Structures are given as C-alpha cells and as structure tokens.
Amino acid sequence: MKPFADLLERLLYTQGRNAKIVVLADYFATRPNPERGFALAAIAGKLDFPGAKPAILRALVATRTDPELFALSYDYVGDLAEAIALIWPKAATEAPPELPDVVATLRTTPRDAIPALIATWLDTSDVSTRIALIKLITGGLRVGASLRLAKLALAQRFEVDVDHIEEIWYGLEPPYQPLFDWLEGHIARPAPGTAPVFRPPMLAHPIGDSDRAGLDWSNYRAEWKWDGIRVQLVATPSGKRLYSRSADDISATFPEIIAAMDFAAVLDGELLVIRDGIIAPFADLQQRLNRKTVTAKRRADYPVGVRLYDMLFDGAEDLRALPFDTRRARLDSWFATTQPARMDLSPQIPFHTEADLAALRDAARDEGIEGLMLKSRTSLYLAGRPKGHWWKWKRDPLSLDCVLMYAQRGHGKRSSFYSDYTFGVWTGEGKLVPIGKAYSGYTDAELLILDKWIRTHTVATYGPVREVEQGIVLEIGFDAAQRSTRHKSGIALRFPRILRLRSDKPAAEADTLATAARLIGAERSSPMDQMSPTDQMKMSQ
Amino acid sequence: MAPHPETWLQPRPEGLYCIPGGFFIDATRAVDRAIITHGHADHARSGHQHVLASAETLAIMRARLGEGRAGVTQQALAPGEMLRIGAVDVSLVPAGHVLGSCQVVMSYQGSRAVVSGDYKRHTDPTCAAFVPVACDVFVTEATFGLPVFRHPATGKEIAKLLHSMAIFPDRPHLIGAYGLGKSQRMIALLRAVGYDAPIYLHGALAKLCDLYVELGVPLGDIRSATVADKSSLRGAVVIAPPSAVADRWARRLEDPVVAVASGWMRVRQRAKASGVELPLIISDHADWDELLKTAEDVQAPEIWVTHGNEAALIYQLGKLGRRGRALSLIGYGEDADDT
Incomplete structure (x- = not known):
C-alpha cells in the first residue's frame, strides 16, 4: 500500500502529462503483480468498496485523539481524511498493509468490523498510506492521472503500441495479470475478441493559406465542423460503449445514446445537445459532461444526439481500409436501413470552388458550427493525424479588446512566468468585470513583456494570484460567446486566446460588457439543421 | 523563596x-x-x-x-x-x-x-x-x-528526493530552502548519503555556505548556479531561497522539478498551493x-x-x-x- 500511496502523492503534485507518465511508468516497472494491477484498477475507477461513511471515521478518531485538538487540526487542514491521517497517533513500527491484502480484506470484512480494521491499519501506517487508505475506504480516492495516461505509461515502459492495449482493455479484469504477462513478453497478446474497444480516431490538420493554395479542391468533400465533442460509438454483440476522442469511456454519462445503439457497428460522430433539430450552444453540452451519473431532469433539459461523420466497422467488417467516399456510402445506406434514434448524418456541402466554401465559412456564425471540414475522397481511415487527408478550416475568431486584471504563474517550463491571464471588460458603471482566462496565443516576446509588466504593476496578491493595475489591453480571440450563469459577467467565451498585445490602446478604450453581449450568437439554426434526414441524405449523395 | x-x-x-x-x-x-x-x-x-x-x-x-x-x-x-x-x-x-x-x-x-x-x-x-x-x-x-505537524525522519525525505532524481535524470532539481540553516542542512544531508556531485547555489546562499565551511561544517563541492552554463545544470541539484524558486531567477533552469524543503509541506493543500512538485518535509x-x-x-x-x-x-x-x-x-x- 505504501508504494501505491507514494504514487498517488507524487501524481497529486506532478504537473504535466509527460512527467505524470514518467511517474506512472516507474511505478508499473518496479512494483510486483498483483499490486500494480490493483493500482491500475484504482486509476480505472474499478476499485469500489461498500464505502464506510465519514461519520465512522470521525467516531474512530474520537476514540484515539482529543476532540479539542482534533477540531483545531481539522480546522487548519481542511480535509477530513488528511486531518485524521496526520493526527492519528504515530506508528510504533511502520508495517503498512499491502494493497492486494487491503483489497481482499475489504471485500470479505463485514461492515460492522470495518472500523476496527481501519484502526489496525492506521496504527501501522505512515501518513500518506493512511490518507490513501481512508480515501479508498470512504470512496473518495482521486487519482491525479487518467486511465489513458496510465495506458500510455505502460505502452512507453514496455515498448508496445498503446492502441494494442486499448484493443484488449475491455476484455480484461483487475488485477490484469494477462496484461502484465503479455507486456513482459511471457505470453502472446490476449485476443481482443468482440469486446467493444476503442479505435484510435482519425484527426484533421488545421489548414493554412499555403495548404489551401496547393489543394486540388475537386478531390475534396466538405462538411461543417460541428461544435460538440467528437465521439466514437462502439456496439458489438458483447457490449456497447461511447468513447471520447481521448478514449475515455463516457457511456455512463450519456445513457440515452447507449440505449439508442441498437446495432452492431463502430461509428464516428459529434455529440451535441439538439433540441427539435436545433443545435444548442456548447455551454449546454457542458452541463452534461464530466458527470458520473445523470438525472432524468438533466437528460430532459439537455437532450443529446450524435451527428455521424464516418463508419469504421459495419458489423464485424472493418471498413477503415476503404476510401472515404465508399465508407460514406456505406454509412448512408446503413443509416437509411437502421434508422437509429438520436442520430443523424453530418451533411456534405456541395461546392465547386474554394471561393464557394470561403463564402459559406464566413457566413457561418451559428453556434453549432466551428468551421469547415475538408476530407479527401480517397482518404482511408487512418489513426492519428496523418497529413494531407483531412483538413479543418475554422472560421475566423471573434475578438474583444479586454483589460488584464489578474495573472498567475504557469506550470512546468512556464513556472517562473506570469503566463495565465484573467481579463475583463467595462460595465456600464465603469468597473471591470472578468470575462475569461487565457493561457496561450502570445509570442515569447509578448510573454516577456507581460511578465515584466505584471511584476512591476501588482496592486494586490491573493496566494499565487496577482491583481494588476488596469493598464494592459489584450486583444482576445474566441470561437463563440455564450450566455452563462456561472460567470460573473454572464458571458462565457469559448476557446479564448490572446491574439495580440494592444500596447497602442489605453485601458479606458477597451470593450464594454454591452459590446461583448452583442457577440453572443443568436440562437437560430443554420438552414442545414432544419432539413430532414432525408433531405440531408439527398445532399450527401 | x-x-x-x-x-x-x-x-x-x-x-x-x-x-x-x-x-x-x-x-x-x-x-x-x-x-x-x-x-x-x-x-x-x-x-x-x-x-x-x-x-x-x-x-x-x-x-x-x-x-x-x-x-x-x-x-x-x-x-x-x-x-x-x-x-x-x-x-x-x-x-x-x-x-x-x-x-x-x-x-x-x-x-x-x-x-x-x-x-x-x-x-x-x-x-x-x-x-x-x-x-x-x-x-x-x-x-x-x-x-x-509531525515531521518524518529526514532520511525518508532525502530518499524521496533521490528517487525523483533517478526517474527524472535530465531535469534539474531546484530546492527552495531558507538561506541560513536549511540550505546547508540539505547539502549536508545529501553528502551524508553519498551524493558527491557538485551542488549549485543561488547567489544569495554563497556567503553563508562559505561561512559554514569556514566554521567547520564541510559541504563538499558547491558552485554558483548563476555562472554555470545551462547544460551543466541538467540533472543537477540547485538550491535557492524559496522566494527565488518562483522568481525570474529560476528561468536559467530547463524544466526543473521544483522542490521546497519546509515543515509546512506536511499539509497537502498548502504545499500544492505553492506550486511545488516535490514537497520535502524537512524543518528546523x-x-x-x-x-x-x-x-x-x-x-x-x-x-x-x-x-x-x-x-x-x-x-x-x-x-x-x-x-x-x-x-x-x-x-x-x-x-x-x-x-
């Protein structure tokens, strides 16, 4: 348990994906089976126990410590598990239980014997092990790394393709002995079978001016780039899953999509909140994301659907090695016969010249559209971001001139720079109200200027945050402005980034909240959205 | 009486x-x-x-x-x-x-x-x-x-530091430590476990470290981080006052693992809020x-x-x-x- 607790502690503090992968890889390489398998299960969220209530722990700590001292300590520390772990009487000899023993014992111990069991473990453990134990038992264990990151760490450490791990993942159960046996070369790779596994999606490159100049437009198909989240629907005889682009299993978050997957296929599409055929702003979709469970009310308020782009498997038949036009034709005919609920097809946009598309793209200001997608008619479905097959041509960003209000240091390479900025616009009363945060878009030279200015113009500090004088105007670009009740300004910006430093502009001349409010997309639909699927079908022929 | x-x-x-x-x-x-x-x-x-x-x-x-x-x-x-x-x-x-x-x-x-x-x-x-x-x-x-607040044995904390140096062999480990006492103790603790590579110091620490040596506390090979070229700081231990860790001074280091040696590192949220990647619970x-x-x-x-x-x-x-x-x-x- 101690090495696992140390891993959790290290992940808590480690910044950045690559550093976390290093920490995880070191753990998996140095720990034995089945411990590392259970650690992997914890990261996968598969180590669930009938949770002991925090009340049990409070009662337990009261038997071992002075209530007055505990109250003072809890007040100072703020986190119950940590306060208990820290104040618990020091171990005479440290001999913390091993993770596999903890898992096995918890599964077989009756509920009323749990408090005594916890006490015994706490008595022989160090602080970080105690925290991990308490969080594990009360169901509050958070690992500062995603499952995908753990798989990447395994792939890196054992020199296999991460997709090969993904393909067999859902056929495996904790503590994943066959996985580690295969990774270490003792056995052949377990068969993926018909498990509903994730397939790496094909991604597009942003198109630049020079790319467009060299393009043979007649070889490309155009579609709208819908502003939701890219998903993969996997339905096989042995199960149904909805995956995000980064391979996270989000099935539980969108049960209505799973319910609608009454077929055997692997599909690529965009998850959107759609009301009466009209795409809602991304902010609505955010109301559904990152939830482990979802209430009926939320499902009704934010109804979701999938707009389909592509087809990877039809039944057991792998279509990925077929050209795009062929796959699309298969998707269209499959859709016509299957008629799945909560799904429609992303229509293809007829065009002849680049100018046709440029005009469409410039006119597209609907909330549901981020821009255009261009796909080569002959492109195979290739994993990753192969160049020259698919392009994304995002519409130009909206922009506002905002005043820098707060700055915070970045992480890793930017840890000594004030590189994270909160900016605001003027209210009618002449006050600044924060409207967003940006961490990117500036040049290295601009970052140096901003950092220096922030250090010499700080008016207050709040922990790591500096409040600065109202003296710097930033031109902020963003993809859309949306109404939001969660932001003080009432407006949320999508993908805000710094376009440039407006050193020419006095702060007083920055934009106002009223101006920003006018940029909130009118909630109308594009002509495409109002077409019936059949119309769309016709268009895509 | x-x-x-x-x-x-x-x-x-x-x-x-x-x-x-x-x-x-x-x-x-x-x-x-x-x-x-x-x-x-x-x-x-x-x-x-x-x-x-x-x-x-x-x-x-x-x-x-x-x-x-x-x-x-x-x-x-x-x-x-x-x-x-x-x-x-x-x-x-x-x-x-x-x-x-x-x-x-x-x-x-x-x-x-x-x-x-x-x-x-x-x-x-x-x-x-x-x-x-x-x-x-x-x-x-x-x-x-x-x-x-119950400080662990320093040996455990030094082991944590050495483990981090082993898994990130190319990143400099920047330790924020108070100029008088803590810095010299960190150096001495590393020397005691056989770490004998050069340890690089922020300019503000040089005078006191020299004084410690003069007063009979051996610190081994200590050098200025300020004049050292970037490549020699790869994988090295660098010690600076805690305030310098977050300061522009730290920019000379490429992708450092930021450690802070302090008794306050005992409480996680407090340690995390300070942006530290490797908290070392070592207190005077x-x-x-x-x-x-x-x-x-x-x-x-x-x-x-x-x-x-x-x-x-x-x-x-x-x-x-x-x-x-x-x-x-x-x-x-x-x-x-x-x-």
Whole structure:
C-alpha cells in the first residue's frame, strides 16, 4: 500500500502529462503483480468498496485523539481524511498493509468490523498510506492521472503500441495479470475478441493559406465542423460503449445514446445537445459532461444526439481500409436501413470552388458550427493525424479588446512566468468585470513583456494570484460567446486566446460588457439543421 | 523563596526583557543590550549597542548584516560558560536550530528561566544538538504547535528526493530552502548519503555556505548556479531561497522539478498551493511531539509561548499539568520561509 500511496502523492503534485507518465511508468516497472494491477484498477475507477461513511471515521478518531485538538487540526487542514491521517497517533513500527491484502480484506470484512480494521491499519501506517487508505475506504480516492495516461505509461515502459492495449482493455479484469504477462513478453497478446474497444480516431490538420493554395479542391468533400465533442460509438454483440476522442469511456454519462445503439457497428460522430433539430450552444453540452451519473431532469433539459461523420466497422467488417467516399456510402445506406434514434448524418456541402466554401465559412456564425471540414475522397481511415487527408478550416475568431486584471504563474517550463491571464471588460458603471482566462496565443516576446509588466504593476496578491493595475489591453480571440450563469459577467467565451498585445490602446478604450453581449450568437439554426434526414441524405449523395 | 520568573523576565514591545540583567533577548528593535539566540533575521536585528551571542551567531550576524551593523560591541560566549550580567547568571546552551543557535539560560536568586529561541530535536549534521536544561519557566516557540505537524525522519525525505532524481535524470532539481540553516542542512544531508556531485547555489546562499565551511561544517563541492552554463545544470541539484524558486531567477533552469524543503509541506493543500512538485518535509523547528517532549524534558511547571500556533499547545500542556502562557510576541516567525 505504501508504494501505491507514494504514487498517488507524487501524481497529486506532478504537473504535466509527460512527467505524470514518467511517474506512472516507474511505478508499473518496479512494483510486483498483483499490486500494480490493483493500482491500475484504482486509476480505472474499478476499485469500489461498500464505502464506510465519514461519520465512522470521525467516531474512530474520537476514540484515539482529543476532540479539542482534533477540531483545531481539522480546522487548519481542511480535509477530513488528511486531518485524521496526520493526527492519528504515530506508528510504533511502520508495517503498512499491502494493497492486494487491503483489497481482499475489504471485500470479505463485514461492515460492522470495518472500523476496527481501519484502526489496525492506521496504527501501522505512515501518513500518506493512511490518507490513501481512508480515501479508498470512504470512496473518495482521486487519482491525479487518467486511465489513458496510465495506458500510455505502460505502452512507453514496455515498448508496445498503446492502441494494442486499448484493443484488449475491455476484455480484461483487475488485477490484469494477462496484461502484465503479455507486456513482459511471457505470453502472446490476449485476443481482443468482440469486446467493444476503442479505435484510435482519425484527426484533421488545421489548414493554412499555403495548404489551401496547393489543394486540388475537386478531390475534396466538405462538411461543417460541428461544435460538440467528437465521439466514437462502439456496439458489438458483447457490449456497447461511447468513447471520447481521448478514449475515455463516457457511456455512463450519456445513457440515452447507449440505449439508442441498437446495432452492431463502430461509428464516428459529434455529440451535441439538439433540441427539435436545433443545435444548442456548447455551454449546454457542458452541463452534461464530466458527470458520473445523470438525472432524468438533466437528460430532459439537455437532450443529446450524435451527428455521424464516418463508419469504421459495419458489423464485424472493418471498413477503415476503404476510401472515404465508399465508407460514406456505406454509412448512408446503413443509416437509411437502421434508422437509429438520436442520430443523424453530418451533411456534405456541395461546392465547386474554394471561393464557394470561403463564402459559406464566413457566413457561418451559428453556434453549432466551428468551421469547415475538408476530407479527401480517397482518404482511408487512418489513426492519428496523418497529413494531407483531412483538413479543418475554422472560421475566423471573434475578438474583444479586454483589460488584464489578474495573472498567475504557469506550470512546468512556464513556472517562473506570469503566463495565465484573467481579463475583463467595462460595465456600464465603469468597473471591470472578468470575462475569461487565457493561457496561450502570445509570442515569447509578448510573454516577456507581460511578465515584466505584471511584476512591476501588482496592486494586490491573493496566494499565487496577482491583481494588476488596469493598464494592459489584450486583444482576445474566441470561437463563440455564450450566455452563462456561472460567470460573473454572464458571458462565457469559448476557446479564448490572446491574439495580440494592444500596447497602442489605453485601458479606458477597451470593450464594454454591452459590446461583448452583442457577440453572443443568436440562437437560430443554420438552414442545414432544419432539413430532414432525408433531405440531408439527398445532399450527401 | 525564589522569585517567580514573571517578576524579573517580562515581555515588552522590544521583546523579552530581563530586569536584573538589564538586557533583551532577540529584541525586535534596536536596544542597548541584547542577547541573540540565533542568526535568523527576525531574531538577530541590526543596530543594537551591545550584543552577546555564540561566536558562530556573531559571525553569521556580521555576514548577514555587515560589519558594524551587528552590534557596536560584540561579546562571544562559549556554550556552557557562565557569565554574570548584573544580578543574573547567564549561559548559552545549544538549541539545535541552526549553526550557533543557543538557548539563553538565566538564573536569578535561585529561580531559573530558559529562553529557547527557535529549536528542534531532530538530528542535524550542521549544528550542535539541543540540550534540555531543567528550569522553572521554559520559553518556547510554537511554529508547528498543532498535532498534525509531525515531521518524518529526514532520511525518508532525502530518499524521496533521490528517487525523483533517478526517474527524472535530465531535469534539474531546484530546492527552495531558507538561506541560513536549511540550505546547508540539505547539502549536508545529501553528502551524508553519498551524493558527491557538485551542488549549485543561488547567489544569495554563497556567503553563508562559505561561512559554514569556514566554521567547520564541510559541504563538499558547491558552485554558483548563476555562472554555470545551462547544460551543466541538467540533472543537477540547485538550491535557492524559496522566494527565488518562483522568481525570474529560476528561468536559467530547463524544466526543473521544483522542490521546497519546509515543515509546512506536511499539509497537502498548502504545499500544492505553492506550486511545488516535490514537497520535502524537512524543518528546523520543533514539531508537535518535540514541543511536548521538550516540555517534559525540562520539567518546567510553566511554559511561555512566544509565537506560532499556541492555542493547541497551551491546551495540551494544561492537560499534562503544566501552565501554558501565550506571550504573543510580535515580530517573530514573520519570515515564513524559515521553517
């Protein structure tokens, strides 16, 4: 348990994906089976126990410590598990239980014997092990790394393709002995079978001016780039899953999509909140994301659907090695016969010249559209971001001139720079109200200027945050402005980034909240959205 | 009957004042006569007329404050040596906090008070260990006066650092550590486990590290990080004051693992808020167990607490049958880096 607790502690503090992968890889390489398998299960969220209530722990700590001292300590520390772990009487000899023993014992111990069991473990453990134990038992264990990151760490450490791990993942159960046996070369790779596994999606490159100049437009198909989240629907005889682009299993978050997957296929599409055929702003979709469970009310308020782009498997038949036009034709005919609920097809946009598309793209200001997608008619479905097959041509960003209000240091390479900025616009009363945060878009030279200015113009500090004088105007670009009740300004910006430093502009001349409010997309639909699927079908022929 | 120390040792705005001796201890503003427990800025202020301290503390004061600002006249008192000042017998006894740190032992008409300054009981290769002296009143700090603060053995923390250096062999490890005491202790702890590569220092640490070496604390191969070229800092240990870790100074390091060595690193949210990637719980102050053990060792019926988290400590002392009293002296522990 101690090495696992140390891993959790290290992940808590480690910044950045690559550093976390290093920490995880070191753990998996140095720990034995089945411990590392259970650690992997914890990261996968598969180590669930009938949770002991925090009340049990409070009662337990009261038997071992002075209530007055505990109250003072809890007040100072703020986190119950940590306060208990820290104040618990020091171990005479440290001999913390091993993770596999903890898992096995918890599964077989009756509920009323749990408090005594916890006490015994706490008595022989160090602080970080105690925290991990308490969080594990009360169901509050958070690992500062995603499952995908753990798989990447395994792939890196054992020199296999991460997709090969993904393909067999859902056929495996904790503590994943066959996985580690295969990774270490003792056995052949377990068969993926018909498990509903994730397939790496094909991604597009942003198109630049020079790319467009060299393009043979007649070889490309155009579609709208819908502003939701890219998903993969996997339905096989042995199960149904909805995956995000980064391979996270989000099935539980969108049960209505799973319910609608009454077929055997692997599909690529965009998850959107759609009301009466009209795409809602991304902010609505955010109301559904990152939830482990979802209430009926939320499902009704934010109804979701999938707009389909592509087809990877039809039944057991792998279509990925077929050209795009062929796959699309298969998707269209499959859709016509299957008629799945909560799904429609992303229509293809007829065009002849680049100018046709440029005009469409410039006119597209609907909330549901981020821009255009261009796909080569002959492109195979290739994993990753192969160049020259698919392009994304995002519409130009909206922009506002905002005043820098707060700055915070970045992480890793930017840890000594004030590189994270909160900016605001003027209210009618002449006050600044924060409207967003940006961490990117500036040049290295601009970052140096901003950092220096922030250090010499700080008016207050709040922990790591500096409040600065109202003296710097930033031109902020963003993809859309949306109404939001969660932001003080009432407006949320999508993908805000710094376009440039407006050193020419006095702060007083920055934009106002009223101006920003006018940029909130009118909630109308594009002509495409109002077409019936059949119309769309016709268009895509 | 011996007079109670509260009749002859009093908290005043300048600090604790010994009436029959006519001197202050660790006065926070310039006074005529001051005894200084140790060289940290909040205890050793400049501008006193006459300063009495250990020879090491006097040397540290001269190095930090400059010749002439560390007392118009300076008098060194060796540990264990007795000196009569006015009607009081004074001696200095090691406090184990930093090099030269001492407790001030005062005996007056058969009653004895000990002012410990800052102290710790954990072993420290860079300074003499704390010596408990039986007394009627023991004056203590309470920086870590909560039962959540129990510092782990330094060996565990150094092992954590070495493990990180092993898995990130190319990244420099930048350790934020207070300039006087903690920095040198970190170096000595690394040397003690056989780490003999060069250790690179922020400019502000050079003078004090050189002084430690001069005073007989070996630190091995120490070099300036400021003049070192970037490539030689790859995978190296670099030590800087905590304030410099977040400062522009740190930019010379490529993708450093930022560590901070401090007792405050015990509480996760506090450590996380400071942006540290590798918290090292290494403190030069007594933790909860040490505070209570020391009260027991000196057998003082009365404990005065100068500064820190005194509420919990006084409560617990009361339960153990000792009277605790909060002096709430202003001006100590403000330099929160020194932990």
